[in-house]
Amino acid sequence: MPPPKTYNEKSKETARKFAINSAVDCLTKNRRTATLCRRSYVREVRDYLATSENGYDALEAKKLQNTTIDRWEAFYDSVSQSKEPKNLKVAYLCGPNPENDLRVLTAAGILPENIWAFETDTTTYGQAIAAALASEFPFVKIIHGGIDVFLEASPQKFDIIYLDFCGSLPSRNKKQKTLLAISRILARHALNSPGIIVTNVSLPTENGDSHGRSLLAKLVACYLYPKEFLECEATDSGFTEGAIAEGYSFDKWLEMVSENLDNYYGQFVTRLMMDHASFVSPYSRFPAQSSVYKKFFSNLGKADHQSALNSSFHFDDDSSGGDVIVDAGQYPILWAFAALDKALNAGDENYPQIVMQDEDFRLFADLFLSQLHNENRKDDLIRNISNLTFTLLASSHAIENLSPKLQNIVANHSFREYHQFCDLLLPHQIIELLFRQVAVPYHVNVEKTLRWKYQAKETPMYMDMIVLDECRYLYDWMPTTDMIANGFSNIERQLTFRFALDGVSKHRRWYNPEYFFGTAVVDQFTDLFEAKVLQPRCVIE
Structure with a gap:
């Protein structure tokens, strides 16, 4: 031997x-x-805004009292633990x-x-x-x-x-x-x-x-x-x-x-x-038949919905096409799916030739997409992520796919009821956060x-x-679907959540437009609150 x-x-x-x-x-x-939002972050945001030259920001930030911040920090300690x-x-x-x-x-x-x-x-x-x-x-x-x-x-x-x-x-x-x-x-x-x-x-x-x-x-x-x-x-x-x-x-x-x-x-x-x-x-592990999923969404998988979804992936001969192709920067992962999966664009004469002409690469692309799914199911991967991406945006063409309770949240939402710091608080952000609360993603x-x-x-x-x-110090501070209106009406609870979300979202700013888009409270170039950047890869000789 x-x-x-x-x-x-x-x-x-x-x-x-x-x-x-x-x-x-x-x-x-x-x-x-190690956490995306450090323990002191909420307090630091409050103190920074409270002394801001923008009087409206200062007035709003001062509504968040030390007693509420103390409570959030104690909750943070219970989640992170030493x-x-x-x-x-x-x-x-x-x-x-x-x-x-x-x-x-x-x-x-x-x-x-x-x-x-x-x-x-x-x-x-x-x-x-x-x-x-x-x-x-x-x-x-x-x-x-x-x-x-x-x-x-x-x-x-x-x-x-x-x-x-x-x-x-x-x-x-x-x-x-x-x-x-x-x-x-x-x-x-x-x-x-x-x-x-x-x-x-x-x-x-x-x-x-x-x-x-x-x-x-x-x-x-x-x-x-x-x-x-x-x-x-x-x-x-x-x-x-x-x-x-x-x-x-x-x-x-x-x-x-x-x-x-x-x-x-x-x-x-x-x-x-x-x-x-x-x-x-x-996102890939939430099939439409899940009872949890059905509390958030309806109509997904029906023929008219699937037809509208498929139209988002087609390529035109002038480098344009459906929403995914035209707005590639907003849907980079779905654009990659569209380019890599021949079946997704079957019959599309403008489908990128890199896959059409290279059978070995088509097989390699299928291997890649299949292995992204924990049960090796490429089609489930693409369908689930596509459904969730467009529905969680809660845009005019997607709101009918939300459950009645979430449709009501969107219909009754007015960004004017929430103080604008850096970005507006839009309804899709609330829908997305409610879903991610139960989906339990990891954040990098x-x-x-x-x-x-x-x-x-x-x-x-x-x-x-x-x-x-x-990031459970963020998601578990947030109320669930049936309690969200009451939870956000409590200004201190709302501000604590929005300030913590700012800390979490600063890590995705340059990398992931697929979620937490438009959730900034403090400008991304402000000292101590900057959008985060990967350190260069170190070469070991």
């Missing part, structure tokens, strides 16, 4: 230590900043050498008894068991199987999940369903809040897998093309306008992505994780998310430490 492979390259060891130590610090000594390293529970993919990660985890203060390791390959699993028993960590629990499959049978929750896939995202390897594993972890809410998911994925090289690299270039181009803002270290802000705003045709954009795939793939990995946790996963802490890039021999590796927060 050949000796087991070992994974102890210096750059890998450095990346591992950075990620694990940063994750432990974030969830323990720096836990107050933790020490010994309190953290960790899951990771161990490979043949579980002791490599174990030594770093335990050095950071994690108890071996709180660590679960997973390995799917039978031979590698045997090597991992032998290595663990021969090490100083016999108490670690090593499971033969994938973490996503384990979670189906054992609904446990972890503080840190470390997914050292080594393969690409997504992977064409039938035994390595990287994206599907992430989808199932998110769908089962396997992370405590706040919690951290660390992913480590590769990018094929031209010499190693030129065809796989080409497929990824097309996928990355399709996914990033409709984004309004992209990362750019050459700018003071750290980001720049997206491809459409810059006037690039898709063909030109694909050429640019292909020539600089190492950069754009790194952006794609992070943006996909952000989109998935906060939008794709929670953009400011504290960290990323690294290193070389594993010749292969570029991308490691992301994504900080996730359920």
Whole structure:
């Protein structure tokens, strides 16, 4: 029998230590900043506005008394709770050498008894068991199987999940369903809040897998093309306008992505994780037959509704088309679905030729879309997210799809009844928040998310430490559907909620127009209240 492979390259060891130590610090000594809205945020917004040169803002903000803020801060403490390293529970993919990660985890203060390791390959699993028993960590629990499959049978929750896939995202390897594993972890809410998911994925090289690299270039181009803002270290802000705003045709954009795939793939990995946790996963798991769903919506799935929905995705020959195509910046995820799913635009002669002409890419695109759904159902993914996106906007063509109670909220809403700070309080914001209250999405802490890039021999590796927060200090402060009118009529409760929402929404400003659009209270360029920007990916030599 050949000796087991070992994974102890210096750059890998450095990346591992950075990620694990940063994750432990974030969830323990720096836990107050792991949440999107820090504990002091509501008080800071009130104090800032109370001394504002805008007298109307000051007059309104002063209505929020210290006693109510004290109550919210006590509620925040009950939700976030403090933790020490010994309190953290960790899951990771161990490979043949579980002791490599174990030594770093335990050095950071994690108890071996709180660590679960997973390995799917039978031979590698045997090597991992032998290595663990021969090490100083016999108490670690090593499971033969994938973490996503384990979670189906054992609904446990972890503080840190470390997914050292080594393969690409997504992977064409039938035994390595990287994206599907992430989808199932998110769908089962396997992370405590706040919690951290660390992913480590590769990018094929031209010499190693030129065809796989080409497929990824097309996928990355399709996914990033409709984004309004992209990362750019050459700018003071750290980001720049997206491809459409810059006037690039898709063909030109694909050429640019292909020539600089190492950069754009790194952006794609992070943006996909952000989109998935906060939008794709929670919205895709609400089928129309759910009793909870029916309390919010009606008429969804009927023929006339589906016909109107489908018309939003069609392409015209002049680069225009339905709402999703014309307003790509407002619907970037749905634009990507439209471009990647041939079935969604069957018979449309203007459907992008990138998919029509390349059967291998069509299959790869289907794999990507299917694995975004925790049960591998591409059509359910697209239908559910499309339904919710358009209905939650509560626009004139969508209000009839709301339940009678929500229709009443929209019909009787007047933004003039709410003080305007930065943005108007519009009815779709209330509908969206009520739904997200029960959908329980994760939100990404953009400011504290960290990323690294290193070389594993010749292969570029991308490691992301994504900080996730359920923001229950926001959603559970808010009344439910039948109590919303009374709750918002209490000005102190309303202001507390709107100020906390400002803190949460500052993390999505440059990245996700799909939710919390127009919810700013304080200007996004104000010191202490700025819209958050991802830190650049750190290159480990």
